Each structure stands twice: as C-alpha cells, then as structure tokens.
Amino acid sequence: MPFWFLENLRRLQVEKSAIEQLGISAEWLVDTAWGIDGEGLYLDATICAHDCNYEVRMKYPTHFPYVPPGVRPRNDEERWSTHQYVNGTLCLEWGPDTWHPEITGAQVLQSAYTLLEIENPRGSQRQTADMEIRHAESRHFLTRGQEMRNATYGRFYVGSALRSHLLSLPDAVTGVIVFSLHRQSKSFLVVVQNIEVADGSTWKDPTLPGGVTELGSHIMLKRGLFYKTDLPAQTIARITTVDELLNILQMTREDMKGAEQDAFLGLLLLDADNTPHFLVLWDTRGNDLSHLALLMAETGAPVSRIPMNLKGLSERTVAIIGVGSAGSKIAIALARMGVTRFLLVDEDIFLPENVCRHELDWLNTGEHKVDAIAQRLSMIAAGIDVETSKLNLTGQESPTALNALTTKMGNYDLLIDATANAEVFSLLAGVARLYKKPMLWLEVYAGGIGGMVARSRPGRDPDAHSMRRIYAQYTAEHPFGDAAADSEDVRNYQMEDAQGSILAASDADVSVISAHATRLAVDTLLERNPSHFPYSMYLIGLERAWVFEAAFSTIPIATAHLLDPEIRPEVDVALLPETIGFLTRIFEEANKALETGGQA
Numbered sequence: 111m112p113f114w115f116l117e118n119l120r121r122l123q124v125e126k127s128a129i130e131q132l133g134i135s136a137e138w139l140v141d142t143a144w145g146i147d148g149e150g151l152y153l154d155a156t157i158c159a160h161d162c163n164y165e166v167r168m169k170y171p172t173h174f175p176y177v178p179p180g181v182r183p184r185n186d187e188e189r190w191s192t193h194q195y196v197n198g199t200l201c202l203e204w205g206p207d208t209w210h211p212e213i214t215g216a217q218v219l220q221s222a223y224t225l226l227e228i229e230n231p232r233g234s235q236r237q238t239a240d241m242e243i244r245h246a247e248s249r250h251f252l253t254r255g256q257e258m259r260n261a262t263y264g265r266f267y268v269g270s271a272l273r274s275h276l277l278s279l280p281d282a283v284t285g286v287i288v289f290s291l292h293r294q295s296k297s298f299l300v301v302v303q304n305i306e307v308a309d310g311s312t313w314k315d316p317t318l319p320g321g322v323t324e325l326g327s328h329i330m331l332k333r334g335l336f337y338k339t340d341l342p343a344q345t346i347a348r349i350t351t352v353d354e355l356l357n358i359l360q361m362t363r364e365d366m367k368g369a370e371q372d373a374f375l376g377l378l379l380l381d382a383d384n385t386p387h388f389l390v391l392w393d394t395r396g397n398d399l400s401h402l403a404l405l406m407a408e409t410g411a412p413v414s415r416i417p418m419n420l421k422g423l424s425e426r427t428v429a430i431i432g433v434g435s436a437g438s439k440i441a442i443a444l445a446r447m448g449v450t451r452f453l454l455v456d457e458d459i460f461l462p463e464n465v466c467r468h469e470l471d472w473l474n475t476g477e478h479k480v481d482a483i484a485q486r487l488s489m490i491a492a493g494i495d496v497e498t499s500k501l502n503l504t505g506q507e508s509p510t511a512l513n514a515l516t517t518k519m520g521n522y523d524l525l526i527d528a529t530a531n532a533e534v535f536s537l538l539a540g541v542a543r544l545y546k547k548p549m550l551w552l553e554v555y556a557g558g559i560g561g562m563v564a565r566s567r568p569g570r571d572p573d574a575h576s577m578r579r580i581y582a583q584y585t586a587e588h589p590f591g592d593a594a595a596d597s598e599d600v601r602n603y604q605m606e607d608a609q610g611s612i613l614a615a616s617d618a619d620v621s622v623i624s625a626h627a628t629r630l631a632v633d634t635l636l637e638r639n640p641s642h643f644p645y646s647m648y649l650i651g652l653e654r655a656w657v658f659e660a661a662f663s664t665i666p667i668a669t670a671h672l673l674d675p676e677i678r679p680e681v682d683v684a685l686l687p688e689t690i691g692f693l694t695r696i697f698e699e700a701n702k703a704l705e706t707g708g709q710a
Contacts, residue, residue: 114174115151121175128216129153138223153215154184157223162232164190166222168215175211178204181222190231200225258403266300266388266402271317273407275305276338277384283307285336287378290322290329300376300388300402305336321488334376335366343381349389351397414491416448423448424493426635429522431455431503431538433479435467435617436552437528439624440631441483442469445490447632452487452495453522454480455515457502467617504533520545524635526627527551539574542566548634549574552627558619559655563627564647565634571646572672580669581647588657619652626650645669 115122126144133139141156151170156163165184171177182198183190193201202221204213258265268276285307292299303323306312325331337359339346349355355377356362366375375391377399388402416423428449430437433456441452460474460482474482480498487494499515501507519525519541527538530553542549550565551574564581566574626648633642645666651658657665 112172113150114170114172118175125170125215128214129219132216132219136220136223138227139219155219157219157226159223159226160230160233162230164226164232166219168219168222170215175213178206178209178213179215179218181218191225191229193225193229254405258405263400264298264300264390264402265405266386268302268386268404268406269315269317270407271315272302273386275313275315276380276386279307279338279380281338281340283336283338287334287336287376288331289334289376289378290331292322292329299405300390302378303331307336317492319489319492320494321485324488332374332376334378336378338380340382341379343383343385343387346379346381346387347401350399352391352399353397355389355399420448420632420636422636423632424450426524427451427453427522428524428526428631428635429453429455429519430526430528431519431534432527432529432531433483434458434528435464435620436530436554436624436627437526438469438479438483439621440526440528440628442486442490443625443628444631445487445494447628448491449635450491450493450495451522452484453497453499453518454483455499455501455503455519456480457500457505467615467620503537504531516541520547522547524631525549526631528627530554535578536575539566539578542568543573550627550631550634552623554615554620554623555656556615557655558615559653560649560651560658561619561623561626562647562649563623563630565630566646567634570673572669576672577647577669580667580672584667590656622652623650 129142133142138158139155140158141154143154145152145154149169150172153168153170154165155168156165158164166181167184168179168181170179180199181202182200186198188198191200195201200222202218202225204218204221285305287302287306288304289300289302292301301318301322302315303318304312304314322329339359341358345358349358352363352366356366375394377389377391379387379389381387386404386406388404389399390402391399423444426449428441428444428451430441430452433441433454437454437456441454445452456479458479460468460470460477460479462472462475464470465472468479469486470477470479470482478498478500480500484496484498487496497518499518501511501515503512503515516537519538525538525542525547527535527549528551529535535551538549538551541547546568548565548567550563552561552563554561562581564577566572566577571577572580630643645668647667647669649657649665649667651661651663651665653661
C-alpha cells in the first residue's frame with residue numbers, strides 16, 4: 111500500500127506547518143501529537159469548546175490529498191453531534207462533496223471546532239429543560255440511495271398514481287388492500303395493487319406493469335388493511351405492536367379480520383399529513399409490527415421519462431421474428447422506448463451457452479425464448495401486450511398454422527427479421543410486400559468486426575428482395591480476407607477461422623448492432639419525414655477489418671435507385687367472364703354452407 115506522506119514529502123511539510131501555525135494562533139487546539147498505524151498517518155489533538163475538552167483523532171486517508179481526512183472522537187463510543195456518521199466520523203464543512211486538494215488538515219480541524227462550538231454537546235448536558243439546544247445548520251442533501259442504505263429489511267413503493275389516489279380519499283376512510291410482495295436480492299418490496307374502501311368502490315393502479323400484478327416465483331399477492339388517520343407521523347413511527355396500534359385506533363382484533371389472512375398481514379396507514387406508512391405483522395398470532403422504509407415517487411415527477419419525440423411508439427406494433435441475441439435486445443429496447451404490442455416468433459429453447467450474448471440469464475434455461483422474453487417485457491411497463499409463436503417458419507410445420515401466423519404478421523406495423531436466415535428473410539419479405547408493411551433486418555459479422563442494418567418501406571424503399579440483391583452484390587465485390595470467400599462467411603457472427611477457432615461476436619458487438627437496428631426501427635415506426643437516416647442500408651464497423659477503415663466507421667449503401675413504380679400485370683379481358691363466373695360460384699357455395707350451418 112503506498113503512503114502519500116512518503117511519496118509527497120512537500121505536502122507532508124505543508125500539513126505539519128499548517129497545523130503548527132494553527133496551534134500557535136488558536137487557543138482551542140492543544141496537545142497535538144502525530145502518529146502512524148497500519149492504516150496510515152494520523153494526528154491526535156484536543157479541541158476546547160465552552161470549557162469542555164474533546165479528544166479527537168484526525169486520520170489521513172491513503173489517497174490524501176485527493177480524499178479528505180476524517181475527524182472522530184478518540185473514544186469510539188462517544189456521540190457528540192447529529193452531524194456524525196454511524197462510524198463516529200464527524201460530518202464537517204469539508205467532505206467528499208466539497209473537497210479539493212488545496213485544503214489542509216488544519217482547515218478540517220477548524221471545521222470540527224466550529225461544529226463543537228455551535229452545538230456545545232457536553233455543555234448541553236448541563237443545560238436545564240427550558241434552555242434551547244443549538245444545532246449546526248446542515249449542508250447535507252442525501253440521495254435516496256444514501257438514505258436507504260440501511261433499510262435492507264423491506265421497502266414500500268408509492269408511485270404517483272397511488273399517491274394521488276390516497277390524497278383523494280375522504281378523511282377517516284378504511285378499507286382492504288391487495289398488495290404484491292416481491293423478493294429481491296437484498297430485501298423485499300411491497301407494491302399496493304388495489305384499494306377497496308368501505309363503500310365498496312375499488313381502485314386499481316393503472317401504472318403497474320402486467321408482470322408485477324401476477325403471481326410468480328418472486329412475487330406473492332397478499333391482502334391487508336387500510337386506514338386513513340389523523341395521527342401525527344411521529345405517533346405512527348413509534349407503534350411497534352398490534353396492541354399499541356389497536357389502542358391508538360380504538361379497535362379490536364376482530365376489526366382486523368377483513369384482510370382474511372392466516373399468517374401475514376400488511377397495514378397501510380395514512381398520517382395527518384397524508385404520508386403513507388406500511389406496517390407488517392409477520393404472524394397474525396403474534397404481536398410485533400415492523401415498519402417498512404418508504405420509497406415514494408417525487409412530487410410532480412413524470413410517470414414516464416420516455417422522450418416526447420418517442421410518444422407515438424405506444425400506438426405502434428412490432429413483430430420480431432427471432433428472439434436470439436439480437437432479437438431479444440431489440441424487443442427489450444423497443445419496450446423501454448414505448449412500444450407496447452409485440453408478436454414474438456421463435457421455436458428455440460434457451461440454454462446456458464446462450465447467456466453470453468442474450469438478454470436472458472441462466473435461470474431461464476429450458477424455457478422457450480419467446481416465453482421468457484414475453485415475461486421480461488411484462489415487467490417493463492403497464493399495458494404491454496405480447497403474442498408469441500413457437501412455429502419454425504422454415505421447418506416441418508402445418509401449412510395452415512404457418513398461413514395463420516403470416517396472416518397475423520400482416521397486422522403489425524413493422525416486421526423485424528433478427529434471424530440472419532436467408533429462408534426466413536425470403537418468407538418475411540414476401541409477407542411484407544403482400545401486406546405493404548415495412549420490414550427491417552440486421553446481421554452481425556464474424557468475430558464482432560461489425561454488422562449491417564437495413565429496412566424496406568413501401569413506397570419509399572425498394573422491396574426487400576431487391577435490396578438483398580444489392581447487398582449480395584456489394585459483399586461479392588468486396589470479398590472477406592485474401593481469398594474471395596463466400597459472402598455468407600463474413601455475415602455469420604459465429605464462424606471458424608483457418609485454425610478452427612470460433613470467431614464469435616461478443617455481447618457488446620451484438621448490442622451495438624442491435625442498438626443501431628432499434629434506432630432504425632423507431633424511425634420507421636414513427637414514419638419520420640424527413641427520416642433521420644438518409645439511407646436505408648448501412649454497414650457499421652467495430653474494428654479495422656474487411657471494408658472498415660477503423661472502429662465506428664459507417665458505410666451507407668445506396669438503394670434508392672432501385673425504387674421503380676410498381677408495374678401491375680395487364681388484365682386479359684377475354685378471361686374476365688370465365689373468372690368472374692368461377693368466383694361467383696365459389697362465393698355462392700360458401701354462402702349456402704353458412705346458411706345451413708356448415709352443411710354444403
């Protein structure tokens with residue numbers, strides 16, 4: 111471990127000199143003595159304030175002068191101030207949030223004296239009851255995370271919708287709540303789902319994602335009781351038993367049976383300032399109550415932080431074919447950006463070897479990818495609706511089932527091919543053309559050197575098959591490596607080199623290309639005009655290889671010249687009567703079948 115005072119002798123001299131000068135000029139600093147222990151350099155001293163002596167130790171940290179020294183009582187058991195951390199260190203004017211390397215330990219000691227001079231902690235012990243105890247003004251603002259560091263037992267979340275509803279309820283109202291109990295890594299979370307008040311009306315939180323409201327391996331649904339009181343917050347905070355609660359509310363245990371809970375009871379109380387409190391009775395046969403830490407949405411905070419220019423995505427629908435490494439990332443990203451309706455198509459099962467590039471993790475082993483991703487999506491936002499299909503689009507399947515699925519695809523606003531499979535691409539390109547829907551596809555290149563993203567929009571881009579031919583022509587004209595390798599080689603994100611080593615793309619590589627594809631998808635869904643993307647096909651480089659001169663180089667491929675007016679086949683007038691007659695007979699027979707209940 112490096113010692114700053116050995117490596118920076120000049121700064122050590124500055125510290126010694128500053129403290130010596132302080133000892134000469136300040137009568138309140140006496141008995142200074144330098145020392146060293148296994149943690150580094152320290153200074154013991156006595157600070158005199160209001161005729162009281164405070165023995166302190168100032169410890170210089172390893173990374174001084176870039177980190178401030180700390181001052182604390184030499185007796186670890188002593189508590190002098192409300193401005194004192196759990197470990198005993200005084201919270202002073204100079205801390206990590208105000209520190210800069212030019213400040214000296216002498217200034218830190220001066221700050222400690224100022225605190226003790228203002229608060230006079232030992233003198234206050236001799237004060238009479240009618241004398242005011244002074245407290246130093248706090249400069250501190252603790253983040254929510256800092257405040258809840260020690261709240262590991264349980265937490266109660268109050269969102270904007272619940273907060274507004276609680277404020278709207280009349281005084282002294284009572285009712286029953288349904289809440290979910292979520293097991294987390296270091297704690298558990300309580301989320302109120304419904305509130306049913308005494309008059310029979312029920313409120314349901316509309317902002318909760320669907321996955322939060324369903325039973326699962328980490329979610330339990332419970333019933334509890336709700337009381338809107340006129341009690342001060344301090345009174346509720348002091349309640350530790352059911353007997354105390356019943357006495358304060360002037361109730362009996364019989365009044366608590368409305369929750370119909372055998373072994374667990376949650377109690378939601380509103381105090382006189384309409385601040386919610388959540389108390390837990392772990393065993394209804396017992397008496398001890400536990401208070402959960404309150405985690406409340408900021409007043410006036412937006413329910414959603416999705417940028418305004420993405421709001422239209424909530425009205426768009428997306429079909430993603432292939433929810434492997436790329437497709438899973440695109441689905442999750444689109445949901446976070448506002449898309450709420452998905453169709454996911456993939457017949458594959460998730461295995462541990464997929465973890466290295468996928469949105470899922472080891473605990474999803476054995477699940478169909480579409481089911482697991484659908485569950486992930488259901489936890490992102492309220493109103494997310496996911497349809498899934500496990501059909502193999504190019505495998506041995508029922509033609510009727512395949513036809514039904516491709517018909518369903520035609521109802522979605524955007525088709526995304528995340529399979530990098532030529533046969534699937536051809537099928538989806540046909541579906542997109544038939545239903546006049548935009549289509550997007552992507553590929554990640556071997557070894558993570560880069561990838562390709564492209565889209566075809568009806569009327570604005572050539573059809574997907576035509577764009578694919580341009581791409582194939584480009585890769586043929588720019589062979590990968592020294593030899594004119596098959597263009598498919600560079601486009602296979604997991605291939606072998608000449609020595610047989612696998613050149614797989616990493617999670618970061620797949621994430622970059624998937625993110626570009628997602629941005630292109632958003633531009634397509636919102637039908638931006640002009641588009642943020644002047645081209646509809648891009649090669650994106652992640653390192654200096656193949657056609658890429660450097661990492662992050664982007665190569666657009668022009669395709670607009672292929673956009674020709676659609677040529678409709680001429681109708682053979684001579685065949686019209688025969689064709690019309692044929693179709694008429696078919697429709698008439700179908701109509702009779704409907705009238706006779708299916709008996710043609």
